[in-house]
């Protein structure tokens with residue numbers, strides 16, 4: 087796992103699995119942990135990382151309800167979980183889904199965990215809206231399209247955007263929700279990306295605002311081509327591996 091300080095109040099760690107990111111943000115003696123790494127040893131290190139950096143984690147946030155972003159409880163077993171209303175609803179409507187998906191992943195890779203994943207009932211945050219942290223505020227923006235739920239977190243004083251599964255340098259848009267919602271989310275993120283010093287995608291190491299803006303344009307072009315041409319849509323140049331082609335095929339299948 088790689089950890090990098092993006093600002094005096096923001097540290098991001100990138101997991102060895104799927105390059106899933108976990109971001110710690112602090113203000114006024116209080117810190118939140120947004121999303122999570124995947125492997126047990128990585129989750130074990132996060133509290134030490136937070137302590138070393140002087141971040142006192144009082145809560146967990148998740149950008150969306152996919153299992154790989156929900157493992158923060160292994161790092162901070164007592165911390166309450168906050169998420170968008172859409173995500174809280176999804177967690178209620180799909181009981182056990184995250185645990186099941188985690189179990190399948192762990193069985194496939196022979197990963198052992200200290201205990202099963204416990205998910206507390208999540209605190210529903212108003213999105214769009216603001217969330218107090220210490221003496222400052224985080225901005226929460228709706229981010230759906232990848233899934234039907236989700237939010238992006240804008241950290242105004244650090245100019246860092248934690249966007250969930252969008253703007254990834256390693257993964258093409260994975261459309262589990264809808265293409266139109268995905269495009270609307272990209273349009274919503276665009277002005278934030280323009281202001282951003284750093285963008286933290288759900289998968290892939292943090293990137294600067296210029297690179298994120300380029301990825302946003304590529305992703306929009308890909309999604310528009312997907313609507314027009316289906317399977318014939320061209321994948322972004324730097325994201326054409328076999329795994330990305332599989333995601334593309336799944337996108338096409340979902341559309342038809």
Ligand SMILES: [Zn+2]
Pocket residue numbers: 152154155251288289
């Ligand atoms: Zn993800």
